[in-house]
Amino acid sequence: MADFLLELRSEEIPARMQAGARKELEKLFRREMDAAGVSMGDVTVWSTPRRLALIARGLPTETQAVSEEAKGPPVGAPDQAVDGFCRKNNVTRDQLEVREVKGRETYFAVIDTPGRAVKAVLAEAIPAIIRDFAWPKSMRWGAASISTESLRWVRPLSGIVALLGDEVIECEVHGVTSGAVTLGHRFHHSGDITIGDADDYAVKLRAAHVIVDHEERAALIREGAARVGSEAGLSLVEDEGLVVENAGLTEWPIPLLGRFEEDFLEVPPETIQLTARVNQKYFVCEDSAGTLANAFICTANIEAEDGGARIVDGNRKVLAARLSDARFFWDVDRKKTLAQHAEGLKRITFHEKLGTVADKVERVAKLARWLVESDIVTPDMIRRPASSGAGAEGSGTPASAGVTKEELADMAEQAARLCKADLVTEMVGEFPELQGLMGGYYARAEGLPDAVADAIRDHYKPVGQGDDVPTAPVTVAVSLADKLDTLVSFFVIKERPTGSKDPFALRRAALGAIELILRNNLRIELDYVTARAANRVFRQHEHRDDYEAWFSEHNGPELYRAVPDFFVDRLKVQQRDAGIRYDLIDAVFGLAERKDDIVGNLARVQALQSFMQTEDGQNLLAGYKRAANILKKEGWQGEDDAPHTGEEDPLVLVDDPDMKEIVAAQMAEKNTHPAGKALSYTPEPAEKDLIDALDTAGPQAETAVREERFADAMSALASLRKPIDEFFETVTVNDDDEAKRTARLGLLARFREAVHQVADFGKIEG
Structure with missing residues (x-):
């Protein structure tokens, strides 16, 4: 070895x-x-x-010697086939072996590869x-x-x-x-x-002054930068990406601390940090109060005789030039108001089919205002209990207690109209990473309300997993409106994600909207919001000569289901880390009356998952599937609990006037009638028990779901487990007596409907 x-x-x-x-x-x-x-x-x-x-x-x-075999054509095959087999395996005919395979002689090539x-x-x-x-x-x-x-x-x-x-x-x-x-x-x-x-x-x-292990160099930089900062009474602003980058730039790393002029600290600190990081690969430091200090740490690739003084001085001069540029941009940009900057958005194309960024801003402003006026976002929502599954604590300043709906709507619209204005500023042109952030600084500098400035600053959030989720009402309205507009607009023009391709980051927009909805407990119907957002896109195309044909092509029921369905798919991804099962999300969102209420439906999903982990839940699921299979086999269709025969009146299995009258009465009173009422026979004990259980559990579950007491709804369903088990154990559903058969199928349909008040158990696996 x-x-x-x-x-x-x-x-x-x-x-x-x-x-x-x-x-x-x-x-x-x-x-x-x-x-x-x-x-x-x-x-x-x-x-x-x-x-x-x-x-x-x-x-x-x-290497070890290797012997391999390859099966060839049978003996007697055309010469062409045999010669081709020989060429493929680099052997001659003389080297072929003949073996019997299923009674037929066949050529084999044995290739011995000696060790090398x-x-x-x-x-x-x-x-x-x-x-x-x-x-x-x-x-x-x-x-x-x-x-x-x-x-x-x-x-x-x-x-x-x-x-x-x-x-x-x-x-x-x-x-x-x-x-x-x-x-x-x-x-x-x-x-x-x-x-x-x-x-x-x-x-x-x-x-020879080369540390070949990149991880060792990274550790030296990480620890050395923290040490030189501490020696100066400062703390290092940690940046692991910068550690790795400096380790890749040096073979013998030596961290050195330098200082720049204090008057540069008038520039927003994020600008200084980004200038130092992106342009120069420097670390920055904070003082004991957590404020950015006029210090930087560079990583030299040599051990200088003067302790690095000349290196530090040279780096200070280069950084000063960069910071001078940043200060120039900061001063120039503040000579205009954000509203004046926003005029430049008319020159930036958002998408050739969706107009300019100014057009998008107009849509977002109206949508943000509507979110407030429709009570989806309210002044006091910050005090609502947050739904589980929320992200990190949000950014932004809560609205004051005295803010009215009209004032909140005005601020949301104002913030939305200005939220993209910094895209045309000099600072963001130099540092695109600062978009939004600089808008917040400029808004505060010109004296706009803090809530408006915060909304401009944070309206892109959340931009990824683990990012802060805004909770301030103005910020939530603008951020949600921006993401909904992006998503719906591209769905309208049929630029939708396909497979792994998502060029317009619509999946990220949907996940961000979901985080906002869950964190702020927003009761929002996505199909209705989709219609509102899409309507703004349609109105901006009313000037088209072919508007009617264009509108007909892009507007339709498919659009208003595609967007909510896309949200549900993203919700599955978002809830994966929380351990929520996909099939349970499908079971709830596919059946609930408010199909697009993410907060309420997710609470129902969580209660359902807890229920399905119990023995009662598993047994009830088994009973449901058995009942559903019987009803399907017998052609009993839909939520009206009616058997399907192809006749005009779907209430009967056979064309029998007397039976028709009996079943019609039974269906009319199915939710409240006592045991045996409207039946032409005396029900068996297990049948009577199931009728009584449904008379109790059905209304209980319905009330609990309406009041969003989903755990209570599951408890009501759990009470059906024993009666349905005993019913299947002792009662013959497909009785020879047509009256009994019809009534018992109706009873199973009642059971199915009671379960469907919570979820479509047919979509639950297991």
Whole structure:
């Protein structure tokens, strides 16, 4: 057994590509070894800006011999078939064996592959790995680059170290030959470094000021940045992404703290942090009060003789130039009001079929106002009990106790009209990540109400799992209106998600709307809201010459079910982490009278899931399915509990005037009649017990559902478990007596209807 070392050295590899490159190197190496039948132990992959390194432990010196068989055509087959089989398996006719298969002589090719030296396998594998390596972006270089056959690599490949044990694996890739020699730090070490084997690779490079383990470098940066900040009496603003990026930019990381001018702190702190992070890869710090400090931490790639003073000064000057730009943008943008900036939205196309961003803002403003005026969003909603399944505590400032509905509607409309205005500001043009946030700052700077400024700032939220969910009424109205408009508008023009494709992020918009609805306990009927939002889109197209044809094509019942159904599908995803079963969501949302009331229906789903985990729930489900199967077999249809015969009057199974009168009376009184009333026979004990149980449980469940006491509704259904079990145990449904048969089918239909007051048990698995 021996350990294998492979180092691929090149010019600087972009930090953002290194994690993917490590995975790609391991994947391709395992592919080559698996294809050759080479077993191995642990595989370790490291990266620095200038190299990818792989160490595979416990490789054998030779591969095992392999014998494979291939079945060919029968003896007597045409020569063409036999010759083709031989060519395919690289054998001659003389090498074929003849065996009997099901009484017929058949050719077989036996291919014996002898063991090979692993050195030879590796010598073939290394060029294959390099040629097949997939980079997000790659290049050709040198004189050979004029040919499309030349090597492509992320940056010019300059060296290959390939050692099995202490032996060099000799290979050559487009003029680069393998060996045992590598290079150390670009500035701290000169000359070649000869590697003896895999074990001394990291040790020798460390002596040359190269830490090859990317995770070790990340730890040094993380801990070092926190330390230098603490030594200055500051706390580091943690940023793991920046830690990883700096680890990918350095081979010998040294965190250094510097200071910038305090007057730059007049600029919003997020702008300073983003400038430092995105443009310069610097960390920022906070003081003891949690306020952004005039300090930054950069990561040097050398151990400077002066302790890094010149490095810090150079980085300070570069950062100051960037912050000067940010301050200029901040000052220029505030010379206009947000309303004036919003005029520029007329020049930005939202979508060719949906008009400009200004058109979208107009739709959102009217929808946000309607959400308030229709009492979906109210001034006191912040005090409503939050539904379970809500996200994190929301952002935004609650409305004051004295806010009226009209005032709230005015603020929601104002915030909606200004929420996209910062898209045309200089600051957001430079830093698109600050959209919304800068709008909030500009709104506050011009003296707009805090609730309006907060709504502008937070109207994009929530944008992903774990993000804050707004709870302030103005913010909720604007955020929900924005997401509903985006979703409904694209559904109107039939630009809907398909498979894994969702170019307009409609799934994210739906999930964000669901989080808002659940967190704020909003009682909202999605089909009605869909109609309101779609109506705004239709009105903006009334100027079209072909409006009637266009309206007919895009408006219809399908639209008003497609959007709510899409929400239900997203709700299943959103509730997956909460352990809610998909089939129970289908059972409730597919039957409930308020099919689109997410809050109420989800509470019903949760109660149903608890019920289905009990013995009563499972037994009731079994009884329901048995009853439903009987009714289906007998052609008893729908919620009217009527047998289907194809006759004009669906109340009878046979054309019998007397039976028709009996069943009609029974159906008219089915929910309240005492045992035996309107029956032409004396019911059996179990039949009477089920009638009595339904007389009690049916109204109880109906009342409990209406009052949203879903646990009580489940308890009412649980009382039906024993009667339905005994009914099936002792009563013959399909009795020869037509009156009994019809009445008992009607009784099963009553049972089904009682259960359907809670959910469609037919959609529940199990």
